[in-house]
Amino acid sequence: MQFYLLGPLEARIAGQSIALGGINQRATLGLLLLNANQVVPTSQVIDALWGMHAPATSRKMVQNAASSLRRIIAEHGGSEQDTELLTRSPGYLLTVPRDAVDLYIFQRLSKEGRAALAAGAWASAARSLREALALWRGPALCDLAETGINWPELSALESARGAVAEDLYEAELCLGRHHDLVSALEPLVEAAPDRERLCGLLMLALYRCGRQREALTVYQRTRKVLRTEFGLEPGRDLQELEHKILNHDTSLVFDRSAAVTASGRRSSDPASPTAVREPAPAPESSAPPEPAVPYPMPAAAPAARPAAAAVDSPSALLSGPYRTERKWVSVLTARALLTSVDDPEQIDGALKAMTAAVMEEGERFGGVLQGRMGAQWWVLFGAPHTRENDPERATRAALALQDRFRQRGPGQPPAVSLRVAVATGEVMMTYGAPGDTRPSDVIGGVLDTCQRLLEEVPAGGVRVCEHTSRVTRDAFEYAGADEPVAERATPPGTQLSDGFRLSPFIGREAELETLCRLLRTIRSRRRPHLVTLLGEPGIGKSRLVHELAQYDAGLPESARWLVGRVSPFGCETPLGALSEMVRGLLGITDSDSAAATERTLADAVDRLTASPDERAVMLRRLRPLLGLEEDDPAPAGCSPEAKAESFAVWCKFLEEIAAEQPLVAVLEDLHLADDILLDFVGYLTDHVGAVPILVIATARPELLRERPHWGGGKRNATTLTLAPLTREESGLLLNELATRYRERERLPSPPPGSRCADPDGFGAALISQMGGNPLFAWEFIRMYHDCGRSGAPVVPAGPEHGHPPLPQSVYAVIAARLDRLAPEDKEVLYDAAVFGNKVWVDAVAALNKRAPGDVAASLRRLEHLELLRRIRDKSVPDGVAYVFRHELVLEVAYSHLPRAVRAAKHLRAAAWLESLPTHRADLLAVHYELAASASEDGSADNGRLSGHRARRIRRPAHPPLAMPV
Structure with a gap:
C-alpha cells in the first residue's frame, strides 16, 4: 500500500486508488502519516481536526475514524506490508515503511541531490532533485487544506519544496541551462521578490543570456521590496552579484570547466559560503540538456496536453501519463x-x-x-x-x-x-x-x-x-x-416500476420452481436456507423474488416477508438493511418518536423472552439498530466478543419471530454490503435453530469478487445465476412489451416502414441490442415509442441506417460495468472495440504495444467476466479469436475513446495490417474509413489521406456506432 501526501491525500494498492472515507478519516490519516512511526496523542489529533471548536463527542469521533482506518488497512493487506495502525497510549501509532510514503521518498531524494550538489556532481544532483519535485501533485494535502485545515507541517513542507526547487535551479545553472531557466524563474521572482536566492538565480541566468539590463532591474526591484517592507538591504551575496554584473566580471560567464554559483563566486574561492567544486568530467555531463522543472510543480500533469487533431502522430496520443x-x-x-x-x-x-x-x-x-x-x-x-x-x-x-x-x-x-x-x-x-x-x-x-x-x-x-x-x-x-x-416517501424499489408491471414473466420458470420448492421445504422440514440470486443489473432478480411472493400469497398459510435494501449511496450505517428489516418486523415507521419506538421494542422483547438477563442483552443489542443509541450496533474494530454477542442476539430475535410464522428475509443488492452485514448473513443460516427461515440475497457478480467462496461448503445454501434470455424469449418479451406499452399509453400504430410497425421485425431488430436483458428491452421500447409520441421521427428500419441511439439508463449500466475493470483489462477491451466484433491476441498487442502474453491474460479475464467470448477461427494465429458477448458493450467501450484517439488507433491498426504478409482489403478499408471519420471535421490532411486510401480499396458499409440519448 502506497500513501501520497504531496498533493491530494491518496492511498493506492497496485495502482488503484482506495476509498478513505469522509473528512475526519482523511484528516486523521493525513496527520498520522505526517508523524509516521511515532505515537500521536489523541489530544493532538483533536486539536488538529477542530482546534478550539472541538465538539463534545470529538474523542469518540477520532476513535471511530481510527477504527475505520484500521479496517481499511487490514482489508488491503496492510499488516503483510508492515503497515499497521496501533493504539498506543496516549494515542495512536501508524507504522509504515518509509518507501511507502511519497513525503519520505521526497526527503530521501532531496538529501541525495544536495549531497551531489555539494560534491559538484551537477547532473546527478539535478536528476535527484528533479525526481523529488516530480512527486508533488499540488500543495501538500490540498484536499484537506481546502476544508480549512492549516497545520504548521504543511507550511514547512511548502518551504522545503521551495528550497529543493532552488537547489535544482542552481544545479541547472551549473550545467549551462540558463536559457531554459529564465522562463521558469521569472514568474516565481515576480510572485516572491523578497526571496534573495531566487532573485540571484534569475539575475545570473539573465546575465548569461545577454540580458544585463533586465538582470539589474530584478536586483533593483528586490532591493526596493526589502527596504520598503522590511527596512533591510539585500544580503552580501546579492550585492556582490550586482557589482560583478556591473563590472562584467568574467567569473560570471558559463564555463564547463569552472562552474559558478548563484552568488557569482568560483568554486575555488574559499570565501564563498556556497562554494562548489568544479565538476569532474563524466558521461552524464555531456548529455543533452534536460528542461528545467518549474516551481511550483503543476498540480495535475507535468507537460502540455497532446493536440486533439494530431492524428498523423499516434504516438503523441497513445503514450504519456x-x-x-x-x-x-x-x-x-x-x-x-x-x-x-x-x-x-x-x-x-x-x-x-x-x-x-x-x-x-x-x-x-x-x-x-x-x-x-x-x-x-x-x-x-x-x-x-x-x-x-x-x-x-x-x-x-x-x-x-x-x-x-x-x-x-x-x-x-x-x-x-x-x-x-x-x-x-x-x-x-x-x-x-x-x-x-x-x-x-x-x-x-x-x-x-x-x-x-x-x-x-x-x-x-x-x-x-x-x-x-x-x-x-x-x-x-x-x-x-x-x-x-x-x-419520495416510499423508498425506490418498494413500488413496482412501469417496466416491472408491464413486462411478462418469461424465461425464468425453472428458477421460480427452484425457489418455490425451497419455500415448501423450509416449511415442512423447519430448517433455514440461504439463496443467493446472482446476475447483472436488470436481468430479473427482483422480478423473480416478486413472483415468489405472489406464489406464497396464494398458499393457505403465507410467510411473513421482510425486505432490507443495502443503500447504494454509502450514507447509511453498515447494518441499514438489517435495521430496515427489524423496523418492518415491529411495524415501526420513520414518523414514530423515540419513545414510541422504545415502547414497541420493549413489548416485542417481553413477548419473545421471559428471562430478565436475556431481555436486557436483547434490548442492548437491538436498540442501536433502531437508532435509539448513538453508538453503532457493531462498529468496525469492535471486540470479537461484542460482535459475537450482537450476532447471537439478532439471530435469536429472528429465530423467535420465525417460530411464530415462517419468515422470508430478502436482502437486496448484497454486493454493496459492508463486511459486518455479509458476516452476519453467513452466520445466520449456520446458527439459527430449527425454524422456517428463507434468506434470499440478490447481488451482482461483484459479490464473488469480494467473497469468492460465498455460500460454498454451507449445508443450507443455494446459488442461482440468472443467465440472459434466449433469442426466442427475448423476441416474446419485446413484442409483448411493445403491445402493452402502446395499449396503456393509447398510442397510435407506428407508421409504415418504421421498426415499430411490424412486431416481428421490431423484435428481430432489437434482440441483439437488448442482449437478453429485460431492463434493456423495456428502455428500448420506451425510447422508441416516446420518440414517436413526441412528434420526432422514429428510427427507420433497415441495417443501412445503423444502430439506434442508446437509452441513457442502458448506457450507464454498461459503462459502470466497464469502469469496474482493472486498468490493463479496460485498455485491452477498448482496443478490442477498435478492431470490431472479432479480435485476436496479436492484433491487440500491435495496437497497444503490450507483450502478447499480457494481452492474452487480459482477454482470458474479460472472457471470465463474460464481456468477451472465445471462438475457434483458423484464419488467425493459434486459431483462437474473441468476440463481444454483447454488441452494446462494444459500442459503449468505443464511445469512451476520444475521436482523436480513435483515429490514431485506427491508423495504427491499418499500418499493422499492411505490414502483414497477407491482409484483407475490407478490414484495411474499415480502419482507414473510420480514421477519416474520426478526424475532427475531415478537413485535416491525415483525414483526407485516410479517406482517399479507404475509397481506393473499397468503401465498406460500416454502420455508425450508437451514442446515448
Missing part, C-alpha cells in the same frame, strides 16, 4: 451568498466551512469535488467511475446540501443563501495519472448547461436539467418540471 475518456457524468454546481458578513476573514472562514460541507455531502453520495472559485463549487458524479444512478446521487446531494444549510446551528456560517443546480451530459475527462480519482481537466457542454441553470435558481432552491429530471422522477417529488423538492 494522460488518460482521456468521453463519459457521461452528472455535475452539481452550488453557489453561496453570505448576506450579513462583510469582514473578509469571516467570509474566508465561512467559505472554508462550506467547502468542507460540500465535499462531505458530495463524497457521501459518491461525488468528487472538482473545484471551487470564490463562493461556487463544482462536484462531479461519474468520476472516475460511472454508476447507474449518478443523476440520482447528484440530486440527493443537492437536496442534502440545502437541508444542511437551512438548519443553521452552532458553527454554521450566518445568513447563508445557497443555490444548487444539477445537469447530466457527456464530457471529456483527462487524468494526469492512472490512479488519479479526480480528473485534471473536464470539458463539455454540460458544464455550461449547469451554469445557465444555476442563474435561474432562486435562493434556497434546486434545479435540474431535463435529462436529470426524466431519469429521477421515480426517486423524488417534483414541484415543477425541473424542481425536486424531496425524496
Whole structure:
C-alpha cells in the first residue's frame, strides 16, 4: 500500500486508488502519516481536526475514524506490508515503511541531490532533485487544506519544496541551462521578490543570456521590496552579484570547466559560503540538456496536453501519463451568498466551512469535488467511475446540501443563501495519472448547461436539467418540471416500476420452481436456507423474488416477508438493511418518536423472552439498530466478543419471530454490503435453530469478487445465476412489451416502414441490442415509442441506417460495468472495440504495444467476466479469436475513446495490417474509413489521406456506432 501526501491525500494498492472515507478519516490519516512511526496523542489529533471548536463527542469521533482506518488497512493487506495502525497510549501509532510514503521518498531524494550538489556532481544532483519535485501533485494535502485545515507541517513542507526547487535551479545553472531557466524563474521572482536566492538565480541566468539590463532591474526591484517592507538591504551575496554584473566580471560567464554559483563566486574561492567544486568530467555531463522543472510543480500533469487533431502522430496520443475518456457524468454546481458578513476573514472562514460541507455531502453520495472559485463549487458524479444512478446521487446531494444549510446551528456560517443546480451530459475527462480519482481537466457542454441553470435558481432552491429530471422522477417529488423538492416517501424499489408491471414473466420458470420448492421445504422440514440470486443489473432478480411472493400469497398459510435494501449511496450505517428489516418486523415507521419506538421494542422483547438477563442483552443489542443509541450496533474494530454477542442476539430475535410464522428475509443488492452485514448473513443460516427461515440475497457478480467462496461448503445454501434470455424469449418479451406499452399509453400504430410497425421485425431488430436483458428491452421500447409520441421521427428500419441511439439508463449500466475493470483489462477491451466484433491476441498487442502474453491474460479475464467470448477461427494465429458477448458493450467501450484517439488507433491498426504478409482489403478499408471519420471535421490532411486510401480499396458499409440519448 502506497500513501501520497504531496498533493491530494491518496492511498493506492497496485495502482488503484482506495476509498478513505469522509473528512475526519482523511484528516486523521493525513496527520498520522505526517508523524509516521511515532505515537500521536489523541489530544493532538483533536486539536488538529477542530482546534478550539472541538465538539463534545470529538474523542469518540477520532476513535471511530481510527477504527475505520484500521479496517481499511487490514482489508488491503496492510499488516503483510508492515503497515499497521496501533493504539498506543496516549494515542495512536501508524507504522509504515518509509518507501511507502511519497513525503519520505521526497526527503530521501532531496538529501541525495544536495549531497551531489555539494560534491559538484551537477547532473546527478539535478536528476535527484528533479525526481523529488516530480512527486508533488499540488500543495501538500490540498484536499484537506481546502476544508480549512492549516497545520504548521504543511507550511514547512511548502518551504522545503521551495528550497529543493532552488537547489535544482542552481544545479541547472551549473550545467549551462540558463536559457531554459529564465522562463521558469521569472514568474516565481515576480510572485516572491523578497526571496534573495531566487532573485540571484534569475539575475545570473539573465546575465548569461545577454540580458544585463533586465538582470539589474530584478536586483533593483528586490532591493526596493526589502527596504520598503522590511527596512533591510539585500544580503552580501546579492550585492556582490550586482557589482560583478556591473563590472562584467568574467567569473560570471558559463564555463564547463569552472562552474559558478548563484552568488557569482568560483568554486575555488574559499570565501564563498556556497562554494562548489568544479565538476569532474563524466558521461552524464555531456548529455543533452534536460528542461528545467518549474516551481511550483503543476498540480495535475507535468507537460502540455497532446493536440486533439494530431492524428498523423499516434504516438503523441497513445503514450504519456494522460488518460482521456468521453463519459457521461452528472455535475452539481452550488453557489453561496453570505448576506450579513462583510469582514473578509469571516467570509474566508465561512467559505472554508462550506467547502468542507460540500465535499462531505458530495463524497457521501459518491461525488468528487472538482473545484471551487470564490463562493461556487463544482462536484462531479461519474468520476472516475460511472454508476447507474449518478443523476440520482447528484440530486440527493443537492437536496442534502440545502437541508444542511437551512438548519443553521452552532458553527454554521450566518445568513447563508445557497443555490444548487444539477445537469447530466457527456464530457471529456483527462487524468494526469492512472490512479488519479479526480480528473485534471473536464470539458463539455454540460458544464455550461449547469451554469445557465444555476442563474435561474432562486435562493434556497434546486434545479435540474431535463435529462436529470426524466431519469429521477421515480426517486423524488417534483414541484415543477425541473424542481425536486424531496425524496419520495416510499423508498425506490418498494413500488413496482412501469417496466416491472408491464413486462411478462418469461424465461425464468425453472428458477421460480427452484425457489418455490425451497419455500415448501423450509416449511415442512423447519430448517433455514440461504439463496443467493446472482446476475447483472436488470436481468430479473427482483422480478423473480416478486413472483415468489405472489406464489406464497396464494398458499393457505403465507410467510411473513421482510425486505432490507443495502443503500447504494454509502450514507447509511453498515447494518441499514438489517435495521430496515427489524423496523418492518415491529411495524415501526420513520414518523414514530423515540419513545414510541422504545415502547414497541420493549413489548416485542417481553413477548419473545421471559428471562430478565436475556431481555436486557436483547434490548442492548437491538436498540442501536433502531437508532435509539448513538453508538453503532457493531462498529468496525469492535471486540470479537461484542460482535459475537450482537450476532447471537439478532439471530435469536429472528429465530423467535420465525417460530411464530415462517419468515422470508430478502436482502437486496448484497454486493454493496459492508463486511459486518455479509458476516452476519453467513452466520445466520449456520446458527439459527430449527425454524422456517428463507434468506434470499440478490447481488451482482461483484459479490464473488469480494467473497469468492460465498455460500460454498454451507449445508443450507443455494446459488442461482440468472443467465440472459434466449433469442426466442427475448423476441416474446419485446413484442409483448411493445403491445402493452402502446395499449396503456393509447398510442397510435407506428407508421409504415418504421421498426415499430411490424412486431416481428421490431423484435428481430432489437434482440441483439437488448442482449437478453429485460431492463434493456423495456428502455428500448420506451425510447422508441416516446420518440414517436413526441412528434420526432422514429428510427427507420433497415441495417443501412445503423444502430439506434442508446437509452441513457442502458448506457450507464454498461459503462459502470466497464469502469469496474482493472486498468490493463479496460485498455485491452477498448482496443478490442477498435478492431470490431472479432479480435485476436496479436492484433491487440500491435495496437497497444503490450507483450502478447499480457494481452492474452487480459482477454482470458474479460472472457471470465463474460464481456468477451472465445471462438475457434483458423484464419488467425493459434486459431483462437474473441468476440463481444454483447454488441452494446462494444459500442459503449468505443464511445469512451476520444475521436482523436480513435483515429490514431485506427491508423495504427491499418499500418499493422499492411505490414502483414497477407491482409484483407475490407478490414484495411474499415480502419482507414473510420480514421477519416474520426478526424475532427475531415478537413485535416491525415483525414483526407485516410479517406482517399479507404475509397481506393473499397468503401465498406460500416454502420455508425450508437451514442446515448
